[in-house]
Amino acid sequence: MEPKQSFSTSEVARFCHVTPDTIRKWAEAGRIGVFKTPGGHRRIRRDDLIRFLRDNKIPLHSDLRDACVRILVVDDEKAIISLIRRFLERAKAPFEINVATDGFDAGHQIGTFRPSVVFLDIRLPGLDGFEVCRRIKSSPDTSSTSVIAMTGYYEAETAKKIIEMGAVTCLKKPFTPDDLRRALAMVGVEVN
16 A cells, blocks of 8 residues: 555644644744645645654654665764764655664664664674674564675675675775665665
8 A cells, every 4th residue: 555645734743743733833934844735725745744753853653654764773983873874864765764883782773663774883892793684684573674784894705794694785984975875775775
């Protein structure tokens, strides 16, 4: 079934935990994009709503998650997390992004957040990226999760090992936006 592409102000109010009048005021102030139906009713497009929720750090309602690509970034370097987050936030496609800074947190996030794509640093404190990848790919609940490995210590053997464990590719840090775009395309996520 095709996901709903536009919502009434009442539906959006429910997603944002505010009143429909607040949504109307936000629309009039230009904070959220709206269009009017031929009958004069305000509607908010799905992509505009998801972008608004993300920009305002409002959690996505379960009714909207199916249209979003959930991405988990696992790295202990804040600069890498920031780079990937900025890249994804500038994309026109709707993404929901969570972050983990070590292997144990990654395991928790994978179980609760249920990402469809994981950007996974190989060298992590505690549980390393090899073990995190092995656990993702060996569990029936998460085996379909796409893993994009990353490392600042790139060697052909390391890349080969992580790919054999189930990663789609291994990016060499530092990487470019084009590297991220190509990696996401390999897992079927198109980014403009």
